[in-house]
Amino acid sequence: MPVRIWDRLLGREVERPPGGPMPLGRLFFAPGGRLLSLNAAAARPGRYLAADGTWTLWDETRHHRDEGDFGHHAMPDDITTYIVTAVGRRLHSLVAQGTAAEEWLSETPLMGGADIDERLRPRDIDEVIGRCLPHLRAACHQPVARLRAVNRLVPASRARRVTPAAITRLTARSEDWAALRPNGVRPARLLDPARETDLDFYENRVLARLVDHLWDHVRGRLAEVERIEAMLDDVSTYAEDASGRPWRVSQYMFFLIEGLVESSARRTRAKRLREDLERLRNALVELRGPTILPGVHRHTDVGTVLRSTNVFTNDDRYRRSAELWRAWVAAKGGKGTSGPSNDRIQEWCESFTLYTGLLLTHALAQLDLVPEGPFEPGGEARCAGRYSEAVSLRWEQTGTFVLSRGGEPVLRVVPVPHALVASEQPGRTAQEIDALAAAAATDPRTLVVYPGQREGRGRLPLHVRLRAFQSCEAPAPPGGGRAPSILPVSPLEIDSVTRLARSLRWALAQHLFAKYPARIDCPGSYANAVADGADWIATSTNGLTVVRPPAPRELAAVRRRIGTLGHRTAQFMQRGGNAELVARLQDEMKAAAESLAELARCPLCRNASGDPSRTFQARDGSTFRSTCEVCGASWELRRCGSCDRRYPVLNGNGRDDGTAVESDGDAMDHRFGSEALSAQCWVRSTVAYCPHCGECGEARTLKNLRCGRCTGG
Incomplete structure (x- = not known):
C-alpha cells in the first residue's frame, strides 16, 4: 500500500528520513502516495519506522535507498517492555470497543499486581538450572580434552627422534645449526613431535557460550526483581512520607497504588527470588574466571541448535549441559525474553503510544480534568472540570497528542519509544537529546515522552541529567527553554503521572496567563468615559486595559455606564447610532472580566475569589x-x-x-x-x-x- 513518511517531531510530512542520529519511532508511515519497503518488507500505513538495530528504507517509486541505525540501546529493559506491551494490548481492546476516555482511568499506568506476580513466578528454565548447573560446573572444571599433535622446537640433546619435518626445517634454517661438517651439519635445535591437551573444540565452546548466556539471563532476571523491589519500596516510602507531599497529589496517587501498599507476600517472594538469583550469579562468576576452560574461544558463534556428538550423548555432564542449553533456547524464544524482532519492536512502539495516552488521561484527572467521550486515534476527548475555557485532548492519527485550551493548541505530546538513557553513556545521551532538540517543532511547545529509569538517569553527569529530564516548567540551562521538553516515564515509577501532570498544568496556565491584561479596543473618548472611577480598568493608547477581575457590582456598574454612553450618543449624533460599538464593548468587557476571574481562581483548589x-x-x-x-x-x-x-x-x-x-x-x-x-x-x-x-x-x-x-x- 502507498504510504507517506510523517515526522512526528516536526509534525509534518518529509520526503525521506533525516540524516544523523534518529530515535526509534520518530517517523510514522501515514496513508499516502509512495511504495516503500522497510528491511525488504512492504511499509504499511499505521506502522513506525522501527527495526532491530540497522534499517534500510527503499523507495520503490524513486528508486532511492536510505539507511540508518537505531543502536544497541534503543529498546528499554525487558521488564519495561513487557509491562508497557501488556498495558498496550489491554488499551488496544478498549480502543477497538470504542470505550470512553473516562473508563481508561480504571486501567493503572503502574506495574499492576498481576504483572508483578507474573514476573515473580518461577520460569521453566529456573528448574532446569537448579538441576543441571552442578553438571555444568563439573564439566567446566574438568572438561573433556583431546590430544593434538604438535612439533616443538627443542635443543638437539632433548629430541627423542628425528622426523621428516625436523629435517625439512633444519635444511631451511641455518640459525638452528651448531656446526657445519664435511658430511653434513650438527644441529643445535630440532623439531620434536609431541602431543598436548586441546580444549578448543565444539563441545567446550558450547559450554563457554552457555555460561555467558546464563550470566546474561540471570543478570536480566535479577535486574527485574530489583526494580520490582524498588517500586514496592517507593510505594511504601510514598505512603510513609505522604504528609510531606502536596495532599491533593497524595490523595490521587493513593488511588493508583492502593493495590500495592499492602503487598507483604509479594515482597517476600521478591526477596526470596532475589537471593536465589544472587547465589546463582555468584556461581556463574566462578565459571567465567580465566582458569575455566583455558584456550577456548568463548565468543565463537555456535548457533542455537546443538549438533549431536558423542560427547553430548555419552558424557553425563555434557548431556545435562546440553539439556540446559535447550532450556535456555526455549526461554530465549519466550515472550518477554527474546531478541527484539521487528514485529515485537512495532508492537512496542504502538504500545508506548497507548501507554502515553493512558498517562495523559490520569494526569488530566489529577488536575481535575476528566476526559469524556470516545478516545481513539483521530478523535478528540473533551475534559470536564471547573475551567471557564474548554480543555480537550486530541489523539492524532500519527500517534501524537495535542492539548488545547479554548480551542487553541497549547502543547504537543510526542511519545518517542527510544530509551535515551539506556546506554548510560553521557556523550551518546547528549547526542541523542541534541537530535531531538534540533527536530522538534516549537509551536505549540513540544513535550517528548520517552521510557527512562531513575537509576539510569542517576548515573549521568548533572548537566546531562538535567537535559534528560526537563519538564515544561524546568528547562535545562543554558537556553534550555528554547528546546523541547523531555520527560522520562516508566511503569515502575509512581511519579510518572505526577511529572506529566505538572507539565500539563504549566501549558494550560501559561496559555491563560499570557492573556493578562485583557485589552479592549475602542476610541479614546469611550475609554476615558468607561474607565472613569474604576480602579480595575486603565486606559491605553488603543483603548482599555482590564488589570483586575471586578466584583459583580463593579462589572454591573461599568456595563450600565457603557449602556448610558450608547443612549447619549444615539440622541445627540445626527450621523447615526453606535449600537454595534456599544454592543461589542459590552460583550468584550464581560469576556475580559470572565478571563481575569479565571486568573483569580486558585489553580489548586479551584476556589473563586469572593473579593x-x-x-x-x-x-x-x-x-x-x-x-x-x-x-x-x-x-x-x-x-x-x-x-x-x-x-x-x-x-x-x-x-x-x-x-x-x-x-x-x-x-x-x-x-x-x-x-x-x-x-x-x-x-x-x-x-x-x-x-x-x-x-x-x-x-x-x-x-x-x-x-x-x-x-x-
Whole structure:
C-alpha cells in the first residue's frame, strides 16, 4: 500500500528520513502516495519506522535507498517492555470497543499486581538450572580434552627422534645449526613431535557460550526483581512520607497504588527470588574466571541448535549441559525474553503510544480534568472540570497528542519509544537529546515522552541529567527553554503521572496567563468615559486595559455606564447610532472580566475569589500576584530579566519556606508533585528560573555563584 513518511517531531510530512542520529519511532508511515519497503518488507500505513538495530528504507517509486541505525540501546529493559506491551494490548481492546476516555482511568499506568506476580513466578528454565548447573560446573572444571599433535622446537640433546619435518626445517634454517661438517651439519635445535591437551573444540565452546548466556539471563532476571523491589519500596516510602507531599497529589496517587501498599507476600517472594538469583550469579562468576576452560574461544558463534556428538550423548555432564542449553533456547524464544524482532519492536512502539495516552488521561484527572467521550486515534476527548475555557485532548492519527485550551493548541505530546538513557553513556545521551532538540517543532511547545529509569538517569553527569529530564516548567540551562521538553516515564515509577501532570498544568496556565491584561479596543473618548472611577480598568493608547477581575457590582456598574454612553450618543449624533460599538464593548468587557476571574481562581483548589480587590494585585510590567483565601496558595505572573517574557509561578499551600534545595526533576516530583508552574532556584527558593529561556535571576546577581544547576555541576 502507498504510504507517506510523517515526522512526528516536526509534525509534518518529509520526503525521506533525516540524516544523523534518529530515535526509534520518530517517523510514522501515514496513508499516502509512495511504495516503500522497510528491511525488504512492504511499509504499511499505521506502522513506525522501527527495526532491530540497522534499517534500510527503499523507495520503490524513486528508486532511492536510505539507511540508518537505531543502536544497541534503543529498546528499554525487558521488564519495561513487557509491562508497557501488556498495558498496550489491554488499551488496544478498549480502543477497538470504542470505550470512553473516562473508563481508561480504571486501567493503572503502574506495574499492576498481576504483572508483578507474573514476573515473580518461577520460569521453566529456573528448574532446569537448579538441576543441571552442578553438571555444568563439573564439566567446566574438568572438561573433556583431546590430544593434538604438535612439533616443538627443542635443543638437539632433548629430541627423542628425528622426523621428516625436523629435517625439512633444519635444511631451511641455518640459525638452528651448531656446526657445519664435511658430511653434513650438527644441529643445535630440532623439531620434536609431541602431543598436548586441546580444549578448543565444539563441545567446550558450547559450554563457554552457555555460561555467558546464563550470566546474561540471570543478570536480566535479577535486574527485574530489583526494580520490582524498588517500586514496592517507593510505594511504601510514598505512603510513609505522604504528609510531606502536596495532599491533593497524595490523595490521587493513593488511588493508583492502593493495590500495592499492602503487598507483604509479594515482597517476600521478591526477596526470596532475589537471593536465589544472587547465589546463582555468584556461581556463574566462578565459571567465567580465566582458569575455566583455558584456550577456548568463548565468543565463537555456535548457533542455537546443538549438533549431536558423542560427547553430548555419552558424557553425563555434557548431556545435562546440553539439556540446559535447550532450556535456555526455549526461554530465549519466550515472550518477554527474546531478541527484539521487528514485529515485537512495532508492537512496542504502538504500545508506548497507548501507554502515553493512558498517562495523559490520569494526569488530566489529577488536575481535575476528566476526559469524556470516545478516545481513539483521530478523535478528540473533551475534559470536564471547573475551567471557564474548554480543555480537550486530541489523539492524532500519527500517534501524537495535542492539548488545547479554548480551542487553541497549547502543547504537543510526542511519545518517542527510544530509551535515551539506556546506554548510560553521557556523550551518546547528549547526542541523542541534541537530535531531538534540533527536530522538534516549537509551536505549540513540544513535550517528548520517552521510557527512562531513575537509576539510569542517576548515573549521568548533572548537566546531562538535567537535559534528560526537563519538564515544561524546568528547562535545562543554558537556553534550555528554547528546546523541547523531555520527560522520562516508566511503569515502575509512581511519579510518572505526577511529572506529566505538572507539565500539563504549566501549558494550560501559561496559555491563560499570557492573556493578562485583557485589552479592549475602542476610541479614546469611550475609554476615558468607561474607565472613569474604576480602579480595575486603565486606559491605553488603543483603548482599555482590564488589570483586575471586578466584583459583580463593579462589572454591573461599568456595563450600565457603557449602556448610558450608547443612549447619549444615539440622541445627540445626527450621523447615526453606535449600537454595534456599544454592543461589542459590552460583550468584550464581560469576556475580559470572565478571563481575569479565571486568573483569580486558585489553580489548586479551584476556589473563586469572593473579593478580587483584596486577593488580586496588579503589578508593573503587566504582571500580577494573587492568593487563595481557602488553601493559602499564591500564584503570580513574573517577567524574565533575560528574555523579557512573562512566566507563571505557583507557591502551593505556603511550602515556600525559604529553604534552598538542589532539585532536579526527580526531586521536584517528591517536593512539589504536580503543584508547580516554574521551578525554584537552587540558591534562593523565592526566585524561579524562566521556563522560556532557562535563565535564572540569581545567576546574574550573585557575585559568588554557588548554584550547581547554572554552573553545570
